[in-house]
Amino acid sequence: MPDKKVKRLVTLEEYIIQAQNRFPGAKGDLSQLLRDIGLAAKIISREVNKAGITNILGFDGTTNVHGEAVKKLDLFADQQLIHALERSQITCMVISEENDGIVRLSSSEGKYVVYMDPLDGSSNIDVNVSIGSIFSIYMRESKSNGKPEEHEALQPGVKQVAAGYVLYGSSTIMVYTTGLGVSMFTLDPSIGEFILSEDDIKMPDKGKIYSINEGSYNSWDLGLKKYVKYCQVEDEKTNRPYSARYIGSMVADVHRTLMKGGIFMYPKSHKYPSGKLRLMYECNPLSFVIEQAGGMALEGEGRIMEVPPKSIHQRTPIYIGSRENVQKVRSFLREYAGREESVQA
Numbered sequence: 001m002p003d004k005k006v007k008r009l010v011t012l013e014e015y016i017i018q019a020q021n022r023f024p025g026a027k028g029d030l031s032q033l034l035r036d037i038g039l040a041a042k043i044i045s046r047e048v049n050k051a052g053i054t055n056i057l058g059f060d061g062t063t064n065v066h067g068e069a070v071k072k073l074d075l076f077a078d079q080q081l082i083h084a085l086e087r088s089q090i091t092c093m094v095i096s097e098e099n100d101g102i103v104r105l106s107s108s109e110g111k112y113v114v115y116m117d118p119l120d121g122s123s124n125i126d127v128n129v130s131i132g133s134i135f136s137i138y139m140r141e142s143k144s145n146g147k148p149e150e151h152e153a154l155q156p157g158v159k160q161v162a163a164g165y166v167l168y169g170s171s172t173i174m175v176y177t178t179g180l181g182v183s184m185f186t187l188d189p190s191i192g193e194f195i196l197s198e199d200d201i202k203m204p205d206k207g208k209i210y211s212i213n214e215g216s217y218n219s220w221d222l223g224l225k226k227y228v229k230y231c232q233v234e235d236e237k238t239n240r241p242y243s244a245r246y247i248g249s250m251v252a253d254v255h256r257t258l259m260k261g262g263i264f265m266y267p268k269s270h271k272y273p274s275g276k277l278r279l280m281y282e283c284n285p286l287s288f289v290i291e292q293a294g295g296m297a298l299e300g301e302g303r304i305m306e307v308p309p310k311s312i313h314q315r316t317p318i319y320i321g322s323r324e325n326v327q328k329v330r331s332f333l334r335e336y337a338g339r340e341e342s343v344q345a
């Protein structure tokens, strides 16, 4: 007889299989895909943790499709995830921050399309700050099973069948949703397994943390300037001033927002007129997770996940987090839309 006092650990594998068994007709392909990502994540986590020792840190000398310097670990993570997805032959194409065009995998009949940012926040690697891998999974829409084409990958975020991230921080965690709530797993390095640490995560409806790169203040819209000032005003009744926190890895900033509540914002600016963050492999997957946890994600006025994608590397502004905080920033953006700050004499 098992000892009832001993807490039973549920591994990621076990959890995925149990979830799949709730759908008798399921063939297990999505489960396999999630397990593949989990395996690649363990390998990336190991490499991230020993990065300093093996001299894998630092630039590899090339730039990615956005002209940003590529670090060696970005390439490593990209390759590991692509290998893992290739292995199970159920994904026909991968779109990654590190590759200009689509990457066709050998199974052109594979029914899934996977977007990923293999190592988000990689400019933080050298200073030992949390980074992460983000993924977003779609079904291939086209009936044809010929060579997959880029236009088939241009689906809005509401069509995601699963999405999530792996955060390499003080511990390595994997958070994902298949549209039935959000689950979180923590990697136990002693047994090499992701263990369920929280199921059906619900985030606070409001929070007292705001997160934005305030260095770009001068190029924000007036409504956003007013909202950030609102966050800083002292008001006991509404728990203000809020605290400012900004890591500079979206995946880590959004994870904190999921767990503690508040808001993360990356608006358009003079430097990034369409916003900096990528719709398909940063904003959509994190929006899916946040919405599933009861939060909200907007591109300003509308829902991020309803933005019709025009290109695979498209950028978008984003306001994501607790429902009340996101609604508040939207009310400021609406109130001051099209207005300029008056210059004081």
Ligand code: AFP
Residues within 6 Å of the ligand: 068, 119, 120, 121, 122, 123, 124, 213, 248, 249, 250, 251, 266, 276, 277
């Ligand atoms: P890197 O992957 O180049 O470090 O960029 C990270 C990122 O795409 C996102 O994770 C951050 O939230 C954002 O950029 C930070 O951008 P700023 O440095 O402009 O604040």
